[in-house]
Amino acid sequence: MAGLAPARLDERARIGATALGDLARGAAFLGSGGGGDPYHNRLLGEAMIARRGPFELIALDALADDALVVPCGWIGAPTVSVEKLPNGNEALRGLRRLEELLGRRIDAVLPIEIGGGNGLAPLIAAAQLGIPVVDADGMGRAFPESQMSIFSIAGLSACPSVMTDASGALVIIEAADNHTHERLARQLSIAMGGDAHMTEYPLTGRLAKAHAIPGSISTAIAAGAAIRQARAAGEDPFEALFAALRASPLYRFAGALFDGKITDLERETTRGFAIGRVTIEGFMGAGRLDIEFQNENLVARRDGKICAMVPDLITIMDRETAETITTDRLKYGQRVKVAGAAAPPMLRDAKALWMVGPSAFGLAEAFVPIEKLNGWEDL
Amino acid sequence: MAGLAPARLDERARIGATALGDLARGAAFLGSGGGGDPYHNRLLGEAMIARRGPFELIALDALADDALVVPCGWIGAPTVSVEKLPNGNEALRGLRRLEELLGRRIDAVLPIEIGGGNGLAPLIAAAQLGIPVVDADGMGRAFPESQMSIFSIAGLSACPSVMTDASGALVIIEAADNHTHERLARQLSIAMGGDAHMTEYPLTGRLAKAHAIPGSISTAIAAGAAIRQARAAGEDPFEALFAALRASPLYRFAGALFDGKITDLERETTRGFAIGRVTIEGFMGAGRLDIEFQNENLVARRDGKICAMVPDLITIMDRETAETITTDRLKYGQRVKVAGAAAPPMLRDAKALWMVGPSAFGLAEAFVPIEKLNGWEDL
Numbered sequence: 024m025a026g027l028a029p030a031r032l033d034e035r036a037r038i039g040a041t042a043l044g045d046l047a048r049g050a051a052f053l054g055s056g057g058g059g060d061p062y063h064n065r066l067l068g069e070a071m072i073a074r075r076g077p078f079e080l081i082a083l084d085a086l087a088d089d090a091l092v093v094p095c096g097w098i099g100a101p102t103v104s105v106e107k108l109p110n111g112n113e114a115l116r117g118l119r120r121l122e123e124l125l126g127r128r129i130d131a132v133l134p135i136e137i138g139g140g141n142g143l144a145p146l147i148a149a150a151q152l153g154i155p156v157v158d159a160d161g162m163g164r165a166f167p168e169s170q171m172s173i174f175s176i177a178g179l180s181a182c183p184s185v186m187t188d189a190s191g192a193l194v195i196i197e198a199a200d201n202h203t204h205e206r207l208a209r210q211l212s213i214a215m216g217g218d219a220h221m222t223e224y225p226l227t228g229r230l231a232k233a234h235a236i237p238g239s240i241s242t243a244i245a246a247g248a249a250i251r252q253a254r255a256a257g258e259d260p261f262e263a264l265f266a267a268l269r270a271s272p273l274y275r276f277a278g279a280l281f282d283g284k285i286t287d288l289e290r291e292t293t294r295g296f297a298i299g300r301v302t303i304e305g306f307m308g309a310g311r312l313d314i315e316f317q318n319e320n321l322v323a324r325r326d327g328k329i330c331a332m333v334p335d336l337i338t339i340m341d342r343e344t345a346e347t348i349t350t351d352r353l354k355y356g357q358r359v360k361v362a363g364a365a366a367p368p369m370l371r372d373a374k375a376l377w378m379v380g381p382s383a384f385g386l387a388e389a390f391v392p393i394e395k396l397n398g399w400e401d402l
Numbered sequence: 403m404a405g406l407a408p409a410r411l412d413e414r415a416r417i418g419a420t421a422l423g424d425l426a427r428g429a430a431f432l433g434s435g436g437g438g439d440p441y442h443n444r445l446l447g448e449a450m451i452a453r454r455g456p457f458e459l460i461a462l463d464a465l466a467d468d469a470l471v472v473p474c475g476w477i478g479a480p481t482v483s484v485e486k487l488p489n490g491n492e493a494l495r496g497l498r499r500l501e502e503l504l505g506r507r508i509d510a511v512l513p514i515e516i517g518g519g520n521g522l523a524p525l526i527a528a529a530q531l532g533i534p535v536v537d538a539d540g541m542g543r544a545f546p547e548s549q550m551s552i553f554s555i556a557g558l559s560a561c562p563s564v565m566t567d568a569s570g571a572l573v574i575i576e577a578a579d580n581h582t583h584e585r586l587a588r589q590l591s592i593a594m595g596g597d598a599h600m601t602e603y604p605l606t607g608r609l610a611k612a613h614a615i616p617g618s619i620s621t622a623i624a625a626g627a628a629i630r631q632a633r634a635a636g637e638d639p640f641e642a643l644f645a646a647l648r649a650s651p652l653y654r655f656a657g658a659l660f661d662g663k664i665t666d667l668e669r670e671t672t673r674g675f676a677i678g679r680v681t682i683e684g685f686m687g688a689g690r691l692d693i694e695f696q697n698e699n700l701v702a703r704r705d706g707k708i709c710a711m712v713p714d715l716i717t718i719m720d721r722e723t724a725e726t727i728t729t730d731r732l733k734y735g736q737r738v739k740v741a742g743a744a745a746p747p748m749l750r751d752a753k754a755l756w757m758v759g760p761s762a763f764g765l766a767e768a769f770v771p772i773e774k775l776n777g778w779e780d781l
Contacts, residue, residue: 120576191578192586197499199570207571210593214586 034085035155037077038146038244043068045247046240050142051347052264052362053243055336057319058139058165059097060349063108067147078146079155081131083237086157090130090228093118094161094235095148096141098169098186098208099218100297100318100351110189113220114148117185120193121222124183133157133231135172135223137239138165138319139349144220159235161224162379163273163367164336167296167318169208170201171379173369174224177234184208184223188215209295217295236367242271250345260345261360268364276394277364280323280330281305281312282342285357290316290350297350301339303359312361314339316350321384323361332386334366334379335393363393413464414534416456417525417623422447425619427626429521430726431643431741432618432653434715436698437518437544438476439728442487446526457525458534460510462616465536469509469607472497473540473614474527475520477548477565477587478597479676479697479730489568492599493527496564499572500601503562512536512610514551514602516618517544517698518728523599538614540603541758542652542746543715546675546697548587549580550758552748553603556613563587563602567594588674596674615746621650629724639724640739647743655773656743659702659709660684660691661721664736669695669729676729680718682738691740693718695729700763702740711765713745713758714772742772 038046047061047068072078086092095114122129129152132145137160149156161172169181181204186194194211198204204223212219226235246267253263261279268274283303290299296318303312313324320337323330331337339348342360365371370379371392377383380390394400417425426440426447451457465471474493501508508531511524516539528535540551548560560583565573573590577583583602591598605614625646632642640658647653662684669678675697682691692703699716702709710716718727721739744750749758750771756762759769773779 190582192582193576194586195574195576197572197574203569203571207573207590207593210589211586214589 034082036080036241038080039077040069040072042244043072043078043143045244045251047143048247048250048346049243049245050137050139050247051349052246052338052340053142053239053336054138054165054347054349055319055338056316056350057167058136058141060352061140061143064140064143064147068143071147071150075150078150080158080240081155083157083159083232083235086131086228086231088227088229091125091127092131092133092157092226092228092231093121093129093222094133094135094174094224094226095145095220095222096135097144097218098221099212100292100295107189107216107218109220110191113187113189114144115151116193117187117220117222118148118152120195121183121185121225124195125225129154130228131155131157133235134160134240136160136162136165137243138162141165142240142243156240157231157235158240159231159237160239161235163236163239163370164334165319166379169205169221169223171383172224173234173236174226175201176375176378179224179226179230179234181223183225184221186211186215186219186221188219190215213295217292236273236369238271239273242273245271254344261362264345264362273367274336274364276399277362278397278399279360280337280363280397281325281361283309283312283359285353285355285359288353288355290353299350301353303361314361317384318350320350322381322386323363329388329391330396331363331393332381332388332390333384334370334375336364336366338362363397365393413461415459417459418456419448419451421623422451422457422522424623424626424630426522427629427725428622428624429516429518430728431625431717431719432521432622432715433517433544433726433728434698434717435695435729436546437515437520439731440519440522443519443522443526447522450526450529454529457529459537459619460534462536462538462611462614465510465607465610467606467608470504470506471510471512471536471605471607471610472500472508472601473512473514473553473603473605474524474599474601475514476523476597477600478591479671479674486568486595486597488599489570492566492568493523494530495572496566496599496601497527497531499574500562500564500604503564503574504604508533509607510534510536512614513539513619515539515541515544516622517541520544521619521622535619536610536614537619538610538616539618540614542615542618542749543713544698545758548584548600548602550762551603552613552615553605554580555754555757558603558605558609558613560602562604563600565590565594565598565600567598569594592674596671615652615748617650618652621652624650633723640741643724643741652746653715653743655778656741657776657778658739659716659742659776660704660740662688662691662738664732664734664738667732667734669732678729680732682740693740696763697729699729701760701765702742708767708770709775710742710772711760711767711769712763713749713754715743715745717741742776744772
């Protein structure tokens with residue numbers, strides 16, 4: 024892996040316990056409510072660091088053209104993943120089977136989505152395989168469906184994918200298109216108990232460099248560190264978070280959308296997802312915010328008017344600590360601040376919006392960037 | 403069918419259009435209401451015979467010990483399979499992928515179940531591959547679930563299995579046990595539109611000879627021929643069918659259970675099955691028969707008392723023509739005769755009953771052989 028570009032990360036970096044905590048915090052924010060609560064993966068990661076030392080991260084640019092790079096993560100409903108424990112072998116088993124299938128070793132893995140627990144899970148998988156994690160991901164946030172990835176937008180196939188579950192079952196999917204793949208994988212995730220590990224979109228290093236969203240792990244770590252440091256210094260953790268996001272080339276606009284208390288919540292685990300809506304009322308009658316979610320927060324309406332929509336990020340956070348509250352952790356009465364951020368630019372062009380924009384979620388409204396909706400353009 | 407041995411079959415035989423029709427008729431009866439209506443597969447088979455000549459059948463005993471023998475057929479709800487047309491390539495694609503996976507050519511296929519359309523489908527698959535079909539099957543009838551096979555009873559694994567659908571999707575399942583395999587395959591069959599092709603329980607010739615149910619294809623042909631010949635001769639096709647069954651070592655007791663008209667029918671396509679119940683009333687107040695089904699007819703109660711139960715066969719037939727009416731073709735007002743037959747002996751021991759007996763279908767009653775329930779023991 025010689026011949027590195029000085030993109031944002033040195034050729035290699037190490038993620039110790041502090042950086043892992045920052046990653047958990049930052050990935051939770053980038054999950055836009057989804058990707059699964061990072062709590063379990065953080066605990067697993069800390070135990071692994073204590074046993075084997077820090078995780079190894081390499082820059083996307085450092086990949087050899089002919090490397091085999093595999094995005095991976097968990098598929099299912101976050102409401103299930105917080106309760107159903109893994110057997111710990113799912114990722115290793117799936118990745119090893121993919122190696123057999125492709126007849127070669129995997130050189131590196133990356134998160135299929137940086138958001139939530141899925142931003143951390145590949146670190147554990149990589150350590151089990153003794154290979155590095157690439158500082159990149161396939162969604163720049165979290166999305167509920169497998170075809171909602173930058174690789175799909177680029178026309179690449181999710182297949183062959185390998186799904187594994189805690190019972191020891193393993194399934195290889197070879198579908199003709201990524202929507203069919205999602206349909207099969209989703210039904211399987213239900214049959215597998217609502218939560219399963221998946222390796223998908225196996226890539227050459229060349230394709231990963233051309234299409235993966237670069238620097239998302241280091242950006243998540245920076246975002247998480249900003250919150251941690253601001254809290255330690257007695258400063259506003261939200262302002263620190265927004266400044267860290269704005270400093271990255273991925274999330275150029277960020278800010279608070281609303282401040283208030285959760286006064287209504289509907290959430291059900293159905294069709295393999297956590298689906299619902301939440302209402303937040305401002306303090307002392309200061310308006311209301313309604314958010315719809317499918318694992319991830321999809322659209323926020325402030326006093327009935329849209330103020331943020333997919334693919335832009337909408338994250339509900341504890342208003343004191345700036346810890347993210349994923350959709351599976353939402354509760355009546357929580358006092359929250361809702362933060363928003365612009366999606367990475369590659370998720371906002373017409374081709375990308377067809378796959379991850381409002382219409383992909385059945386919303387009638389056309390996409391309007393969060394910075395336009397909130398007058399952040401001059402920030 | 404020249405050169406038929408009195409026992410089962412010479413080493414090889416050929417199935418032309420007449421034998422194919424007999425097989426369709428016989429397999430429909432052996433389906434015990436399920437396995438799918440053989441209509442489509444008969445048409446496909448006739449077209450194939452016209453183009454390529456007769457199908458090739460070999461005796462189970464003729465297999466080499468180290469042959470690779472693969473049971474296959476369609477999984478799903480028969481109510482769907484009569485409406486959803488295949489792309490015609492599903493079996494070939496799945497079997498070829500299994501060859502890649504196992505690193506060798508398949509020497510022969512056999513029906514996973516002799517019952518219904520699945521008794522014919524492997525003939526078409528075999529012809530596409532240019533290999534013979536083995537005169538044997540995995541269930542000796544049809545059953546709704548994949549683990550309800552003689553191979554499962556013998557402790558063999560269904561995996562790796564390969565599922566393929568009309569959209570071109572292909573899925574390989576490697577589950578730790580056959581019940582998990584069924585759960586995953588069933589959900590996939592739903593995601594694949596309610597009907598999919600599956601290769602499962604790949605076997606060596608040695609294991610096939612030790613465990614497959616021998617002679618079921620030639621027995622089905624003989625049963626179908628008996629009906630056809632009796633009708634042509636103006637004789638009772640039911641008596642001819644029963645005589646043909648009793649002459650085989652597989653179905654030693656057979657007879658009529660009831661005669662009447664369908665007066666009530668509940669059937670829904672749910673959880674990937676056709677599930678329901680049908681009531682038949684005797685003519686001029688001569689009692690009633692109630693049958694419960696899950697793809698296949700499971701239990702028949704005559705005036706409230708059980709007169710046949712799984713794994714024994716219960717088949718509803720047109721009372722004039724002795725054509726089988728599969729559960730997906732049942733209609734109010736049909737005038738029917740209900741026929742029953744003893745299951746093959748290997749499905750009736752304690753180990754087999756655990757997998758395919760009444761308790762496997764949630765019935766409270768213990769298995770009692772049909773010949774005991776109907777006083778046929780002296781026949």
